[in-house]
Amino acid sequence: MLGGRSENPELWAFLESIRCGELLSGTVTAIERFGVFVALDDGPGHPLFPGVGFISVPELSWRRIEAASDVVRVGQRVSCEFLQFDTWNLEARLSLRATQPDPFQAFADGVVTGRKLHxxxxxxxxxxxxxxxxxxxxxxVHLRELAWTPVRTPSDVVRVGDEVTVVVTEIDAERRRLTLSRRQASSECR
Incomplete structure (x- = not known):
């Protein structure tokens, strides 16, 4: 732990004053493999980190990304939603994706099970x-749904980059999961 209230009173007071869901603005100061540090406009400095705000990689975007630098760059201005006060690291945990519409929800509203997609x-x-x-x-597409005949490994029937036709078998909007079948999309028989 970085210290109690007595060691960093201004930082503690600032972090305790922020409410969940509040929008905070700042500047990206550092990009690490585990997330992004943000210097908040209205906040004090941090005793160790290059910013009192922190966005973990999953909170940067609704899309799956390889690296934080795919979404932000050092010096970029951001507006984020406050998630929680991390009392161990004395930082504001933030979400950039919470300020953007969730593309999965819009997709789930317009697609039904049984629909063919490419x-x-x-x-x-x-x-x-x-x-x-x-x-x-x-x-x-689960292994058993890749083909009518049993498949040991996905690479037996598909490769990254292949264009395929699939059928929607389940949409779980709450957990943001889409289950597909390639087998049901083909006209082959068992």
Whole structure:
């Protein structure tokens, strides 16, 4: 822990005054592999970090990203939603994605199970393949749904970059999960 109230009274007072959901503005001061530090406009400096605000990589974007630098750059102005006061690191945990509409919700509102979609394979995992069916929208085709015949590994039937046709088998808007079937989209029989 970085110290109690007595060691950093101005910082403690500032962080305790912020309410969940409040919008805070600042400047990106450093990009790390685990997230982004932000110097908040109205906040004091931090005793160790290059900013009192911090955005973890998952909170940068609704889309899956490889690195924080895919979304922000040092010196960029950002407006973020306050999530919580991290009393261990004495920082404001922030979300950039909370200030943007969730593309999955809009997608889920317009798609029903059973609908055929076209997409591109983006990632292979031991249990299946992820397919991007809309901008920023990916779904999982489980191993057993890749083909009518049993498949040991996804690379037996698809590769990253392949264009495929899939059927929506489940939409879980709350958990932001889309389940797809390539098998049901094909006209082959078992």
């Amino acid at each position: 997409g591109q394979v983006t990632k292979l995992v031991p249990f299946g393949a992820f397919v991007q069916v809309a901008d920023g929208i990916e779904g999982l």
